[in-house]
Amino acid sequence: MPRMIVNARINGEEHELFTDPHRTLLEALRDTIGLTGTKEGCGTGDCGACTVLLDGSPVNACLVLAPEVEGKEVITIEGIATDNTLHPVQEAFVNEGGLQCGICTPGMVLSAVALLDRNPTPTETEIRYAIAGNLCRCTGYDKIVRAIEVAAEASR
Amino acid sequence: MRAFAYHAPSSLAEAVAVLEREGPGGRILAGGTDLLVQAKERGSVPRYVVSLRDVHELSRVSFDEAGGLEIGARVSLGEVADHPEIRRRFSAISTGASLVGSYQIQNRGTVGGNLCNAAPSADCAPPLLVLDAVIDVHGATGRREIPLVDFFVGPGRTVLGADEVLVSIRVPSPPSKSGSAYLRHTPRQEMDIAVVGVAASVALDARGDVASLRVALGAVGPTPFLAREAGARAVGQAPDDATIAEVARIAAGEARPISDQRGSAAWRRHLVEVLARRAIKIAIGRALAA
Numbered sequence: 001m002p003r004m005i006v007n008a009r010i011n012g013e014e015h016e017l018f019t020d021p022h023r024t025l026l027e028a029l030r031d032t033i034g035l036t037g038t039k040e041g042c043g044t045g046d047c048g049a050c051t052v053l054l055d056g057s058p059v060n061a062c063l064v065l066a067p068e069v070e071g072k073e074v075i076t077i078e079g080i081a082t083d084n085t086l087h088p089v090q091e092a093f094v095n096e097g098g099l100q101c102g103i104c105t106p107g108m109v110l111s112a113v114a115l116l117d118r119n120p121t122p123t124e125t126e127i128r129y130a131i132a133g134n135l136c137r138c139t140g141y142d143k144i145v146r147a148i149e150v151a152a153e154a155s156r
Numbered sequence: 157m158r159a160f161a162y163h164a165p166s167s168l169a170e171a172v173a174v175l176e177r178e179g180p181g182g183r184i185l186a187g188g189t190d191l192l193v194q195a196k197e198r199g200s201v202p203r204y205v206v207s208l209r210d211v212h213e214l215s216r217v218s219f220d221e222a223g224g225l226e227i228g229a230r231v232s233l234g235e236v237a238d239h240p241e242i243r244r245r246f247s248a249i250s251t252g253a254s255l256v257g258s259y260q261i262q263n264r265g266t267v268g269g270n271l272c273n274a275a276p277s278a279d280c281a282p283p284l285l286v287l288d289a290v291i292d293v294h295g296a297t298g299r300r301e302i303p304l305v306d307f308f309v310g311p312g313r314t315v316l317g318a319d320e321v322l323v324s325i326r327v328p329s330p331p332s333k334s335g336s337a338y339l340r341h342t343p344r345q346e347m348d349i350a351v352v353g354v355a356a357s358v359a360l361d362a363r364g365d366v367a368s369l370r371v372a373l374g375a376v377g378p379t380p381f382l383a384r385e386a387g388a389r390a391v392g393q394a395p396d397d398a399t400i401a402e403v404a405r406i407a408a409g410e411a412r413p414i415s416d417q418r419g420s421a422a423w424r425r426h427l428v429e430v431l432a433r434r435a436i437k438i439a440i441g442r443a444l445a446a
Contacts, residue, residue, distance in 0.1 A: 004162070020159060021159075021160070021161065022157055022158070022159045022160050022162070024157075024192070043196060044192075044193045044196055044197055045189055045192075045193060045257070045260065045261055048258060048260055049258055050310075051310070054263070057234070057259075057263040058259055058260050058263060059260050059263050059264050060189075060260045060261070060264070062192075062263065063188055063189050063192045063193065063261075063264060064188065065162070065188060065192070065207075066312075067162055067164065067183070067209070068185075068188065068207065068209055070164075071210065088444070111259070111260075111404030114259075129346065130259060132258050132259075132345075132346035132347055133257065133259055133260045133261065133346075133347060134258075134259020
């Protein structure tokens with residue numbers, strides 16, 4: 001099967017991805033255009049490390065074939081800060097110590113961004129539900145949940 | 157992942173034509189959350205995939221009183237979980253969809269895919285079984301309808317032919333004074349696979365007695381299935397605790413669980429009885445409030 005061209009808007013810029021059809025969005029982001037902020041954990045949709053926003057909704061980039069994003073908008077961790085200002089969720093993760101090794105962090109942040117976009121005043125239960133698909137193996141979840149609560153308060 | 161060919165037809169007819177032309181080894185790609193895991197983990201890589209990406213007619217949910225509910229093959233689990241009319245009129249279905257995987261999975265995965273992958277534990281199956289769902293299928297020889305009760309053959313297997321595409325899932329409008337519910341047991345609260353899943357639907361007659369009652373079970377047999385005896389027993393009875401207990405006991409007897417790393421057969425049978433009691437009770441409550 002020949003390589004194909006996939007047109008997608010990634011972090012606000014139009015991209016022409018030249019990709020094999022069996023490559024995932026995760027591979028296209030990291031290997032084709034060098035956006036390595038999106039991490040691979042399990043590769044099978046269990047850990048959420050590769051979470052990106054596809055047309056505004058969180059998805060596992062490891063389970064999306066690259067050709068499936070034709071005509072769609074993709075936001076990665078590289079795309080949420082503006083100029084030199086971190087996104088409020090990123091700021092809160094820094095201030096609250098919501099990370100340790102950092103591998104889960106890009107996915108956690110994007111799940112939190114998506115949550116606050118659709119629900120600016122989430123309860124703790126809603127926050128924990130929103131990150132149920134994002135596994136952290138070092139910090140534990142309390143500081144992450146706190147960071148999201150702080151980001152929600154800051155955005156009000 | 158080993159390489160495979162990718163087709164993105166722009167209509168249903170074209171999708172079926174690709175399947176006919178390319179022959180064996182093809183898979184339909186809707187959300188891909190099962191397909192890609194199977195390809196990566198189990199090495200079951202298709203020779204080619206036929207993506208429904210550009211078949212826009214399949215991305216609709218429609219509901220009207222006369223025609224009932226229709227969920228297109230490409231509609232995400234998340235859309236079904238959040239749909240106001242599905243939540244109100246088809247509660248068990250929205251609950252089932254909301255329990256599959258994480259938000260990330262629900263935003264890609266589809267109800268149609270959940271059925272076609274035919275896991276015995278598929279969370280969308282028991283709710284659709286108790287609500288009399290019919291699968292609309294398009295193949296090389298035209299369209300056909302398959303009642304969901306006749307759809308599953310075994311773990312991972314359905315009656316779908318190699319050249320057939322699931323088009324939509326249709327569910328009749330529930331009668332007035334009816335309700336449904338789906339409950340499952342998992343050791344973890346989220347991101348887990350049902351050890352047992354139980355759906356119930358109840359319709360009450362003018363006197364307030366049970367006009368019809370259905371119970372469907374997941375993860376306690378080679379396929380999700382209707383516990384027919386349990387449902388039949390309740391007809392004409394008052395929807396009270398005695399009836400509920402009797403129906404749940406019969407449903408537990410109809411379960412055919414196995415023992416595996418997720419739980420023993422005896423424990424699963426016990427869970428069927430407990431969850432059936434609770435699900436029927438919730439469904440009755442919803443029927444009374446309808």
